[in-house]
Amino acid sequence: MTGQLLNDEEIVTELDISHLVIEDDTPVDNFQSEKQQRLLVEPLYSSWSSDASFIAATNVGVFYGIKQDPIVPDAFLSLNVTMPADWSQKQNRSYFVWEFGKVPEVCIEIVSNRKGNELDSKKDDYARIGIAYYVVFDPLQQLQREDEMNGKLLKVWVLTAGQYVEMPEPFWLQTIGLGLTVWEGAFEEQESTWLRWCNLNGQVIPTGAERADGAEAKADRLAERLRSLGIDPNKV
Secondary structure, three states, X not given: OOOOOOOXXXXXXXXXXXXXXXXXXXXXXXXXXXXXXXXXXXXXXXXOOOOOOEEEEOOOOEEOOOOOOOEOOOEXXXXXXXXXXXXXXXXXXXXXXXXXXXXXXXXXXXXOOOOOOOOOHHHHHHHHHOOOEEEEEOOOOOOOHHHOOOOOOEEEEEEEOOEEEEXXXXXXXXXXXXXXXXXXXXXXXXXXXXXXXXXXXOOEOOOHHHHHHHHHHHHHHHHHHHHHOOOOHHHO
16 A cells, blocks of 8 residues: 555654764865865855855765765855754754755865866766756866866856756856856965856955955045045044
């Protein structure tokens, strides 16, 4: 008999995830990747004006099936979800799709060597589980042989009818209201080529430090203008 009701003692109220490994203590592979990952998360929390709640994280497992190994993107962004408060509970310490009710919108892979299969099996996995935007950033040009990246440091795909279609530049992710751009500059005193979130006009979403520096520079300009008019800014 199909559809037979379970008795009260047999009703499952919570999935058993005791067998799942959610932390394996694998370290970040290099300084460049570690800084890049933080640059993709911190500005969203410090400077992005989003109408939706969200979680942005790095190197956190995304579990999409109780019997499947997780995917572990270098960075991801998921909208309309809230970070669980009680991290002492195992089900709150990783991104379990059945707990949040959805997969993340964006998953980003930062290439540090040629062993990650970012353009092959990993890309297929992200498409299969329904990640709307898949991003590969190759700052060290590890995938430039045989024109795998067509000479580009950044490629973005959008899921269309279950298949990834490569997006043209500029990379505007319409459904989340953010763009992605390659940016040359200094982050934490390190000059390099970085992947940054940006607005529709291509302006990068600033870090908290960049916002503070910008506010200080604006205040200095205003003070100088007042002095040129014979006004002491300290008395205004």
